[in-house]
Amino acid sequence: MKNIAVFASGGGTDFQSVIDANEREKFCVIKYLIASKEGIGAIERAKKAGIPAAVFAKKDYSSLEELYDSLSALLEGAEVDYIVLAGWLKIIPPSFIARFRDRIINIHPSLIPAFCGAGYYGLKVHEAALSYGVKVSGATVHFVEAEVDGGAIVMQRAVPVLDGDTPELLQKRVLETEHEMLPLCVQLLCEGKIEKEGRQVRIRA
């Protein structure tokens, strides 16, 4: 059974979707919730599910590198195989990404390459999509590379934009899809069914 750690910076509904699916399907051990600060909803969800939560807040470290070095040591000590970014807003240094190459996935609330990259997170993504006037948005699970939202795409699903949508309404609709996709991708990853070659990702049946 593969070990994972989930990184979250907010309420943790994407994290919860992985907890719930794993309780049903038992495809991994969630070794840690890594939180970017105290007091976020994701920590409460970890506690309820009996998952250890560790806080790695910028203010506790002299540099981002030091924070991620310490975090790497924790994850490697716990033999974590995969890292799942589920709303992680902290910048990740290339050294950390290199250390866990092809073992970090992220979920992004748009159809990459639309509305992604630096500055596109949370509601800002949906604000940008509505302001552009797209009729189809969606969600993307991708491997994490040094370029923000630039890694190989594992899975994408389209979500319609409807008349009268606000960023909040569109976010809610996209989140429903995220909560299906993310646990599915984590399961496929843990079951060794995701094959990556450069930017091309295939899912084995």
Next chain:
Amino acid sequence: MKNIAVFASGGGTDFQSVIDANEREKFCVIKYLIASKEGIGAIERAKKAGIPAAVFAKKDYSSLEELYDSLSALLEGAEVDYIVLAGWLKIIPPSFIARFRDRIINIHPSLIPAFCGAGYYGLKVHEAALSYGVKVSGATVHFVEAEVDGGAIVMQRAVPVLDGDTPELLQKRVLETEHEMLPLCVQLLCEGKIEKEGRQVRIRA
């Protein structure tokens, strides 16, 4: 009944989809097929459907502006209400776009803003999408502005990318969707059901 002109540079399958839908639903008069050169498939399709075809080839004019001035005169003389770009590869000068403001629509074989803009046409769009590794592509009907593929979006539909896709296979799948969307958008436009405000487009029921 509104008058339209369809502009095409190639085989004209998008053009054909408008001809076929209009034969069933009679939502417009197709006054002209405008072809960017002699000998393209779209001209044959126009002849078969009894639609006048006019060729506006660069080589016959001293400048692009002169070509489009002459084309404007033709279209205005024929009281053309809307222009439908159905695979039109010639650059359109801002003066022409201004003259027919909010009366030109284009179909593009991706989910704009992904894989669009200068250089993205025909198979190149699908090559770029496959090379990037997206799992969802699609098609977009949009109003034409001076910025290539930059106008307000009328309609978008998602099309899945499948394992083993080549640019040709993906193009074929997207074309099937284009042939549904384009006639529908032309019909909605001619029936006055498309409302545009800045970048926001709504379709009235």
